[in-house]
Amino acid sequence: xxxxxxxxxxxxxxxxxxxxxxxxxxxxxxxxxxxxxxxxxxxxxxxxxxxxxxxxxxxxxxxxxxxxxxxxxxxxxxxxxxxxxxxxxxxxxxxxxxxxxxxxxxxxxxxxxxxxxxxxxxxxxxxxxxxxxxxxxxxxxxxxxxxxxxxxxxxxxxxxxxxxxxxxxxxxxxxxxxxxxxxxxxxxxxxxxxxxxxxxxxxxxxxxxxxxxxxxxxxxxxxxxxxxxxxxxxxxxxxxxxxxxxxxxxxxxxxxxxxxxxxxxxxxxxxxxxxxxxxxxxxxxxxxxxxxxxxxxxxxxxxxxxxxxxxxxxxxxxxxxxxxxxxxxxxxxxxxxxxxxxxxxxxxxxxxxxxxxxxxxxxxxxxxxxxxxxxxxxxxxxxxxxxxxxxxxxxxxxxxxxxxxxxxxxxxxxxxxxxxxxxx
Amino acid sequence: xxxxxxxxxxxxxxxxxxxxxxxxxxxxxxxxxxxxxxxxxxxxxxxxxxxxxxxxxxxxxxxxxxxxxxxxxxxxxxxxxxxxxxxxxxxxxxxxxxxxxxxxxxxxxxxxxxxxxxxxxxxxxxxxxxxxxxxxxxxxxxxxxxxxxxxxxxxxxxxxxxxxxxxxxxxxxxxxxxxxxxxxxxxxxxxxxxxxxxxxxxxxxxxxxxxxxxxxxxxxxxxxxxxxxxxx
Ligand SMILES: Nc1ncnc2c1ncn2[C@@H]1O[C@H](COP(=O)(O)OP(=O)(O)OP(=O)(O)O)[C@@H](O)[C@H]1O
Ligand SMILES: [Mg+2]
Numbered sequence: 001x002x003x004x005x006x007x008x009x010x011x012x013x014x015x016x017x018x019x020x021x022x023x024x025x026x027x028x029x030x031x032x033x034x035x036x037x038x039x040x041x042x043x044x045x046x047x048x049x050x051x052x053x054x055x056x057x058x059x060x061x062x063x064x065x066x067x068x069x070x071x072x073x074x075x076x077x078x079x080x081x082x083x084x085x086x087x088x089x090x091x092x093x094x095x096x097x098x099x100x101x102x103x104x105x106x107x108x109x110x111x112x113x114x115x116x117x118x119x120x121x122x123x124x125x126x127x128x129x130x131x132x133x134x135x136x137x138x139x140x141x142x143x144x145x146x147x148x149x150x151x152x153x154x155x156x157x158x159x160x161x162x163x164x165x166x167x168x169x170x171x172x173x174x175x176x177x178x179x180x181x182x183x184x185x186x187x188x189x190x191x192x193x194x195x196x197x198x199x200x201x202x203x204x205x206x207x208x209x210x211x212x213x214x215x216x217x218x219x220x221x222x223x224x225x226x227x228x229x230x231x232x233x234x235x236x237x238x239x240x241x242x243x244x245x246x247x248x249x250x251x252x253x254x255x256x257x258x259x260x261x262x263x264x265x266x267x268x269x270x271x272x273x274x275x276x277x278x279x280x281x282x283x284x285x286x287x288x289x290x291x292x293x294x295x296x297x298x299x300x301x302x303x304x305x306x307x308x309x310x311x312x313x314x315x316x317x318x319x320x321x322x323x324x325x326x327x328x329x330x331x332x333x334x335x336x337x338x339x340x341x342x343x344x345x346x347x348x349x350x351x352x353x354x355x356x357x358x359x360x361x362x363x364x365x366x367x368x369x370x371x372x373x374x375x376x377x378x379x380x381x382x383x384x385x386x387x388x389x390x391x392x393x394x395x396x397x398x399x400x401x402x403x404x405x406x407x408x409x410x411x412x413x414x415x416x417x418x419x420x421x422x423x424x
Numbered sequence: 425x426x427x428x429x430x431x432x433x434x435x436x437x438x439x440x441x442x443x444x445x446x447x448x449x450x451x452x453x454x455x456x457x458x459x460x461x462x463x464x465x466x467x468x469x470x471x472x473x474x475x476x477x478x479x480x481x482x483x484x485x486x487x488x489x490x491x492x493x494x495x496x497x498x499x500x501x502x503x504x505x506x507x508x509x510x511x512x513x514x515x516x517x518x519x520x521x522x523x524x525x526x527x528x529x530x531x532x533x534x535x536x537x538x539x540x541x542x543x544x545x546x547x548x549x550x551x552x553x554x555x556x557x558x559x560x561x562x563x564x565x566x567x568x569x570x571x572x573x574x575x576x577x578x579x580x581x582x583x584x585x586x587x588x589x590x591x592x593x594x595x596x597x598x599x600x601x602x603x604x605x606x607x608x609x610x611x612x613x614x615x616x617x618x619x620x621x622x623x624x625x626x627x628x629x630x631x632x633x634x635x636x637x638x639x640x641x642x643x644x645x646x647x648x649x650x651x652x653x654x655x656x
Contacts, residue, residue: 011533022521327517330478332506332534332582334499413498417505418478421517 007340016345023317030313031353034397037306038354041299041393042361042385048295050369050383052288057381065247066144066240067276069254078265087262087271091232100257103245106143108238111136111224123217124191125178132174134192134217136224144240153186153201160220167223168197172205173215192217195227247278296389303397307350311404314346318408325412326420335413342412346405347398354397358390425586425617426452426475431484433470444470446640448484452586452619457612457650459628460621462637468621469590471637475619476509476588477501489585506534510579512589516571518563524550524574525559531582549577553607569600576607580616587611587618593627605630606653626651 020027074085094107113121113134120131141147142155149155153169160167168190170178179185185199197219205214225231241250251274256266264271318325325338365383372380412420433445444467452458460468473479474486477493486493488508496504510531511517518527529546537545550556553573563571572592579587589608593601605627612618612632620631628634629651636644 011539014539015533018521018526323517324519327519328530328534329502330476330505330511330517331531331578332502334502334534336499337502337534416479418473421478421513 007344012340012344015341016348019341020345020349026313026317026320027349030310030317030349031356033306033309033313034303034350034353034401035306035357035360037299037303038357038393038397039361039364040302041295042358042390043364044295044299045292045385045389046361046365046383047368047380048288048291049385050365050372050380051291052285053381053383055284055288064281065243065245065250065278066238067247067251067254067274067278068236068238069258069272069274070236072270072273074264074268075270076265076268078268079263081263087258087264088233089235089237091234093261094237096261097254097257100261101250101253103241103250103253104239105242106140106240108138108141108144109221109234110141110236110238111221111228111230111234112236113224113228121193123174123178125188128178130177132215132217133213134219134224136221136228137218138221141218141238144238148204149201150204152184153199155201155203156218156220161222164222164226165220166195166197167200167220168192169201169203169218170199171203171214171216173213174217175202177215190217192219193227247276247282250278251276299393300396303393304400306353307397307400307404310346310350310401311407314342314405314408315411318342318412322412322415322420322423326417326423329413329417330421338413339406339409342409343402343405346408347401350397350401351394354394358394361385425454425456425489426450426619427485427487428475429485431471431474431486432482433467433474433479434482444640445474445481448640448642450635450642450645452617454617455612455615456617457609457632458619459631459634460619460637461623461625461628461634464623466637467640468637472588472590472619472621475586476511477505478511502534506531506582508585510582510584510587512572512575512579512587512592514591514594516563516568516575516595518571518574518578520563523560523562524555524566524577527563527574528578528581531578535582546577546581549581550574552580553577567600568596569603572596572600572604573607576604576611580611585617587616589618589620591621591623593622593624601627602653609650609653 071087071089074081074083074087077083089109091109094109098104098107120133122129123132123134137156138161139156139158147155147169149169155169156167159165170185170190175185178190179188185202188199189196190199191197197217203216203218225234239250239254241247255272255274258264258272259266259268262271325333328338329335362385365385368380369383428448428450431445431448431450432443435442435444448471460471462468470479474481475488477496488504491504493504519530522530525543525546528549529542532542532545547556547559550559553576555570555573555577558566558570558574563574566574572595576587576589576592579589587608592608593604596604601624608618608620609630618631620627622628629648630653631648632650633647634644635642
C-alpha cells in the first residue's frame with residue numbers, strides 16, 4: 001500500500017491514537033512544549049495589541065498632528081538685532097502664518113496666567129479659594145484639543161469673544177476645590193483676581209489629552225487680553241495640521257516661517273519653543289509596535305523551542321521504541337509506513353497542543369480584558385490577536401512539527417530491522 | 425522452499441572483521457521441521473536472521489520459494505517478510521501496550537487487511553494456540569509460555585510460507601517448552617515449513633531434521649526419527 005495514502009486511512013489513525021494514548025507520560029511531556037510556546041505567543045501578541053489599542057484610546061482626545069509654539073529669547077544676533085531679544089506674536093500674525101503654511105488647519109492663540117508666565121492667580125468662590133492657571137482661549141482651541149464638557153455646560157463661544165464676556169470654563173479639579181460636593185457650578189460666579197466670572201462649563205479631564213491639568217480655568221481670549229492688558233500680543237499658539245500632514249514637517253515649516261516673519265536667524269534654535277504631539281504619539285506608537293514585534297519574535301522563538309522540544313522527545317521516544325519499531329518492521333511494516341506513523345504522531349500532537357495553547361491564551365486575554373476594563377489609567381483595551389497571525393502560527397507549527405518529526409522517523413528506519421530488534 | 429548456496433557473512437567490529445558464516449550450503453523442503461544446533465557463537469541466529477530477511481549476507485545466493493532474494497530495498501524486503509515469513513523470538517517481542525489480540529492482528533494490518541477481518545483472523549489464531557480467552561490481556565498479564573504462544577499465533581496470522589523460531593523455548597521451563605514444541609509440531613503437521621534454532625537436544629529431537637553448525641559451517645545435517653509429543 002502506498003504509504004502516503006495511509007495518512008487518510010482510519011487504521012493509521014487508530015494506530016496513532018493507540019500509541020499516543022497508551023504512552024501517556026510521553027504524550028503529555030511532548031505536548032507541553034508546544035502548548036507553552038503557542039500560549040506565550042498568543043498572550044504576548046494579544047497584550048501588545050491591547051496596549052496599542054489602549055494608547056490609541058488615551059490619545060483619542062487629541063489631534064495627532066498638532067503642535068504648540070511659544071516665544072523665548074533669541075540667541076543669535078541677526079540683521080542688526082542684538083541677541084537676547086523677545087520676539088512677540090501679534091493677532092494678525094495668525095492669519096498671515098496660516099496663509100504662508102497651507103498645511104495648517106487651525107491656529108489657536110493663547111494667553112495664560114500662571115503655567116508658563118507668572119504665578120497662578122488667586123481664585124475665590126465664597127469661603128473657598130485657591131490658585132489656578134488661567135488661560136485665555138478662542139473657541140477654535142476646542143477643535144485642536146478635544147474638550148469634553150459635562151452635560152449642561154458649554155465651551156467659550158464666538159459671542160464670548162466678541163462681547164468680551166466674563167465667563168469661565170473650569171476643570172473637574174477646579175470644581176472640586178471651589179464648589180461643594182453635588183453643587184452645580186453652572187451659572188455660579190467665581191472671582192479671578194477680584195473680577196467676577198460666571199462659570200459656563202466644566203471640562204472632563206482626559207488623561208494624556210494635552211497640556212492642561214484637571215484644574216485649569218479658561219476664559220475668553222479677548223476678556224483675558226483686556227483684563228491683563230495684553231493688547232494684540234500673545235506668547236503661545238496651538239496649531240493643528242490637516243489629517244494628511246506629517247507632524248514633524250508641520251513643526252519645521254511653522255518654525256522656519258515664524259523665523260522669517262519675526263526676523264530671527266534661521267540657525268537660532270532658542271528663539272521659539274515648540275512641542276509636537278505627533279512625535280510624542282509617534283514614539284509611543286513605536287513603543288507599542290516594538291512590543292508587537294518583540295512578542296512576535298519571542299512567540300515564534302518559543303514555538304520553535306516547543307517544536308524542537310517535541311522533536312527531541314520524539315527522538316528519545318523513537319530510541320525507546322526502537323525495539324517496537326523493529327518488531328513492526330519484522331512483521332512487515334515498510335520504512336514509509338513507519339515514517340508516516342511517527343511524523344503523523346508528531347504533527348497530531350503539535351496540532352492538539354497548539355489548539356489548547358491558543359484556547360487557553362485567548363481565555364487569559366479575555367480575563368485580562370475584563371479585569372482591566374474598569375481601570376481608566378491603565379492603557380489596555382481589547383487585546384486581540386489577528387486571525388492571520390493565529391493561522392500563521394498554526395501553519396508554522398504544523399510545518400515544524402512535520403519537519404522535526406521527520407528526523408526521528410528517518411532515524412527509526414535507517415537501521416536494519418535486526419539491529420532494531422536487538423535493542424532492548 | 426529454501427535454497428542457499430555458499431553464504432558468507434562477516435561483522436565489522438571497529439577495524440577488524442568477524443567472519444561468522446563461512447560458506448553455508450543448505451536447503452529446506454516444503455513441510456520440513458528443521459532444528460539448527462550449535463554452540464553459542466556458532467552463527468545460528470545470524471543464519472536465521474538472514475533467512476528471515478532481517479539481515480543481509482555478504483556473498484552467496486538465497487532463494488525463498490524459488491524467488492531470488494538479493495539486493496532488495498527495504499520496502500520490498502518488508503513486503504516479503506510480511507507475506508512469506510513468520511518470526512518467533514526467544515524474548516517474545518510482543519508490543520507491550522497492545523493486548524494479545526492486537527499483537528496477533530498487527531501483521532495483518534501491514535497486509536492491508538480490513539479491521540473486522542483482522543480481528544476475526546487474529547481470534548482464530550489465538551484459539552489455535554489455546555488463548556482465545558486471553559485475547560484482551562496485555563503481554564505483562566501473560567506467563568512466558570502464553571506470551572510465546574501469542575507470538576506464534578502472530579507469526580502464523582499472516583499465513584507465511586516459513587516459520588522461523590530463534591530459541592523459542594529458551595526462556596521457558598521444560599513443561600512450558602514442551603507445550604510450545606507440541607504447538608510447533610501441530611503447525612508443522614498442517615504443512616508449514618519450520619526452522620527452529622535451539623541449544624537443547626531434547627527440543628532438537630522433536631524436529632524432523634537436525635543441522636549442526638560449527639565455526640560458521642555446517643558440520644552435520646541429518647534426518648532423524650521425530651520424537652512426537654503425545655499429550656501435554
Ligand atoms: N551485530 C553484531 N555485531 C558484531 N558481532 C556480532 C553481531 N551479532 C553477532 N555477532 C557475533 O557473531 C557471532 C555469531 O553470533 P550469533 O548470534 O549468530 O551466534 P549464535 O549461534 O546465535 O549464538 P547463541 O547460541 O549464543 O545465540 C558471535 O561471535 C557474535 O558475537
Ligand atoms: Mg543466537
